[in-house]
Amino acid sequence: MTGGSVSTGPRGVAKHLTTIVVLALVLVGCSALSVPTPAPGPTIRAAPSAAPPSTPTSDNLAHGKPATTSASLPDQPPSAAVDGDPETIWNAGGLPTQWIEIDFGSVFDLDRLVLLPAQTPDGPTVHQVWGRGDSGDYRLFHEFRGSTADGVALDVSPVSYWSGIRYLKIETTESPSWVAWREIAVFGRPVGQAAVDGLFGRGSALISIRP
Numbered sequence: 384m385t386g387g388s389v390s391t392g393p394r395g396v397a398k399h400l401t402t403i404v405v406l407a408l409v410l411v412g413c414s415a416l417s418v419p420t421p422a423p424g425p426t427i428r429a430a431p432s433a434a435p436p437s438t439p440t441s442d443n444l445a446h447g448k449p450a451t452t453s454a455s456l457p458d459q460p461p462s463a464a465v466d467g468d469p470e471t472i473w474n475a476g477g478l479p480t481q482w483i484e485i486d487f488g489s490v491f492d493l494d495r496l497v498l499l500p501a502q503t504p505d506g507p508t509v510h511q512v513w514g515r516g517d518s519g520d521y522r523l524f525h526e527f528r529g530s531t532a533d534g535v536a537l538d539v540s541p542v543s544y545w546s547g548i549r550y551l552k553i554e555t556t557e558s559p560s561w562v563a564w565r566e567i568a569v570f571g572r573p574v575g576q577a578a579v580d581g582l583f584g585r586g587s588a589l590i591s592i593r594p
């Protein structure tokens with residue numbers, strides 16, 4: 384009896400030690416597992432892509448191009464809408480309808496338009512995008528319709544090129560504000576280049592394919 388109780392002592396201690404060791408290993412294992420799971424990766428990787436895409440002035444077809452308008456204030460001329468500076472403004476000095484037309488000097492196929500409004504007060508507006516070649520009638524390519532605000536860009540990239548445009552006209556038909564633009568940026572390619580791209584597919588479409 385006594386021998387039995389003596390003999391079970393070490394086994395009991397050993398059993399407890401084993402349990403402690405196992406628990407310690409489990410705890411170590413849990414802490415080890417928790418180490419490789421820090422903040423979610425996508426959150427960290429999202430930071431660089433959160434920055435707005437750059438729109439280099441050198442690629443902006445409208446930059447420094449001749450612009451004419453329906454009207455303008457003496458100190459806020461049409462050229463201020465295409466000077467690359469968001470702080471300078473073309474201001475019609477009047478309510479809609481007002482328009483601004485930009486002459487690219489030759490014919491382009493356009494794939495992006497960015498409009499930076501100057502607007503007081505904010506509110507519902509309608510802006511129509513018209514284009515034509517060296518000659519011919521204007522064609523309506525796009526219409527922005529919605530609530531807009533001062534300094535908040537309107538950005539459109541058509542699925543297909545807006546083709547054969549030398550003169551681009553932005554006509555504002557509705558707004559609670561005098562019609563004014565801080566900046567108009569236009570991107571695209573010469574007509575011939577667009578034809579070559581058609582053989583291979585557009586780069587933007589290829590880049591958009593992700594696993």
Ligand SMILES: [Ca+2]
Binds near residue numbers: 463466473
């Ligand atoms: Ca400007």
